[in-house]
Amino acid sequence: MTSADTSSSGITSVEAAPDPAGGATARGRIVLVTGLSGAGMSVALKALEDLGYEAVDNLRLSLVPALIRQADPKRRPLALVIDSRTRDFSAQSFLDELEELRRGAELEVSLVFLDCGDEVLQRRFTETRRRHPLAEDRTVPDGIQRERALLFPLKEQADVTIDTTQLSIHDLRRILSGHFRRDAQAALQVFVTSFSFRQGLPREADLVFDVRFLTNPHYDPDLRPLTGLDPAVAARVESDPDYPGFFRNLTEMLRPLLPRYNQEGKSYLTIAIGCTGGKHRSVFIAERLAAWLKEQGLRVNLSHRELDRQGLRTGGQNGNGITGNTAAGTVANHPANHQANHQANHQG
Template identity: 60%
Template sequence: MTEAPPVSRDPALRSGSAGRVVVVTGLSGAGKTSALKVFEDMGYEAVDNLPVTLLDSLVKPGGGLKRPLAVGIDIRSRDFGVEPVLAEIDKLMAGADLDLRLLFLDCEDEVLRRRFTETRRRHPLAADRPLIDGIRHERALVSPLKRRSDVVFDTSSLAPGEFKRVLSGYFGLDTDKDLLVFVTSFAYRNGLPREADLVFDARFLANPHYVPELKPLTGRDPGVAAFVSADAVFPAFMDSLTGLLAPLLPRFAAEGKSYLTIAVGCTGGRHRSVFVAERLAAWLRDQGARVELRHRELEEGGA
């Protein structure tokens, strides 16, 4: 997951949730319908496939907008065009009474192909061409929207629960609270977490995997914790890690970022990364941060 540079807005608008509008767009099959359901659960009014020309009348003063709004617009929307969508968004962003954000949902071509094949749905641009050609044509067509988006999510490997958690972290309406920091451990051999904002590599630390009595344990166990802590470079590593993060967290919050994902990886995702993530989460809580902790490979049965 990557986040584009945010459009400059008055931070005070974040507390006025009734004036918040999220335009959800992206590739067909990447999860727009699921995203709108999540927004509805969060308290937004959700509208799908809205014609671009009606967006202004829906959000302007007197248009009946009493709750935050999530609007789905993509190539299936009537009068859809990349330039008209961008022009409309630019016009609305110029208004001082709206906190408008553009969310783009991306996904790998092969995952999209599999989703359309398994559900037997027809891709909107593949009526007279192979499915994969329709997917690639759409990707090229909407690429300007992706470049202009405030937030881009790659949903290729996001489970439904994870998708909901990430959306809630970025767009939840409980804006009175501080920055929420999500810490996750992972295995490099299974790929980087796509939603990660910051990634740290723990593979240089001594590996408990090669100690027979520690191999079946995890970084949550005292024996593994003691083994990794005994590595001569571990204290300096943690000092450097926390020293890096300490000045960054308030800057992220000051920029209006409500959600930050920090990922710590090692080879198998069971020992070193788990222990470092546990220690990092504990340090963040000691600093007064709101923290959620997850160990991806432990939850998914990784080795």
Template identity: 60%
Template sequence: MSQADSVVPVLEGGDVDPRSLRRHIILVTGLAGAGRLTALKCLEDIGYEAVDNMPLDLIPHLVAGLGQASLPAMSKPIALGIDSRTSGFSGDGFIDLVRQLKSDKRFRVTLVFLDCEDEVLRRRYTETRRRHPLAQDRPVGDGILRERQLMRPVRTEADLVLDTSDTAIGDLKGMLAGHFGLAAQPDLALTILSFSYKQGLPREADLVFDVRFLENPYYDPALRPLSGQDAAVGRAIEADPAFPGFFAALTSLLWPLLPGYEGEGKSYLTIAIGCTGGRHRSVFVAGKLADWLRERGRSVTLRHRDVGRAAG
């Protein structure tokens, strides 16, 4: 048994947190080509028992066999991969199954939906020369459209939506570890995400802050090739007279919101910081905000979606 497997959170006064006695089941679904198998492998690497493409009507039988130990938290949590190819799949049937599982107090059930831009999905199928499972004899785009319509109600039901359009495998693993790591962690899993408005709003964002009002280091030839992760860029942004008041207001706004989200039962919160090119201002502000939250005891996953793109 690993150290992570043996973590049982204890409340003040020495009582075991009852949530730790509920075995965690993660249902991983989404669009074909968005990375379900990769996500399952990542979850397996951080300590989950991963099972893919089990027929829907067999899942209740599998779940019925779980939670039999006197201390279920001492057993591995489960990650189940399910998509439109799964035997017996239908959107409404899958949602009914999810709600049925969530009603069982022995388990803590999380539905994760992997999304991706249509053009990226087309490129992935073209590069791998695979046929889309819902368009065996038609263009890939037809299969993507059909599946998106089929999965729309499932996406609406999801507890967590992850857009993998620009996500490397290492970043996906980091995101999943941040949300579902087995070590004891605060109730609310925080992700701070920098992005470029040129590339569009991140679909997974809960809160979005625009820092394009700050002076842009892109117009300084010495800073242009750098990013917000470089100290020189950070010093330039902090020297902007508008920055100190903005950052103080940002943290003052966010800090009291976090316990409110937790009180409402929210488990995941993605805070997105955007600028024009997603390379200088948003990257620096996102990093500084992540550091500020960590200094106050919060567990934070930091991700820079567009820092590798052309500066702007």
């Protein structure tokens, strides 16, 4: 592991170099996942399994050493979820086991902590009608607070802390992939997303750019029902006299930053482009920026948060050949997004 990194997204991490895909590696990799019940640990474990990790859920701490000896994480990395459901769980025992694992020169051990806001956790337990593991004799809010206090020492020692309050399932999988993918290609992966300021900033964003100063197609009745993916909207935004200079300055600012991020070992970067409604200007600029980044030889993923939430786009390949991974159904079905999206009076 290398130097610590704290991004504006609220994701605190210590970057680790990716393992080569397949075959034995110089060091075995183990990812320990813990956190608050309802914060997405099952999703995280499935995501790591899809990345090629051997995944084990709810393992007793006393069995971890035997499993590691048997599993051979040098051949295939190992992902373990250990949380308050575990029979012999205690924060101190967990930390003792973590320290013991890290003493071994043959293992690279990462601790991932999943956090989430109390209100969202309560809603998730209410909607699923599941019992909180620490609320057998108390209310769910009391169980959440008890668990938060119990796990605080683990959060303090975590290499990667992810707040899933406003993340979709796709967002969580993407972040974990950025940290723990196994491919040998260490190049920076860039995620570009458009969004509406009225719906809030994307928590995962590292860089945020506000394009509300550009001409707003919403005020043209013919363009209002369209999106930034439509040529007519693109032409209107491009006709703004300030657009050429803005986009040129944006790319010139990013040009020297991107290789430095890569040199520092940052495995992924999220760039968010925002306007009022997240439908016109931000979508067009995000499309243009993603295309430019791809021209620079970078791996690029593109999504449009508000279009996906409203079912106006289903992901896949867009006109620029950039992969859009946020499927509308995936976002809409995630518990964190069950609240109705308030329609902005002025779309952008």
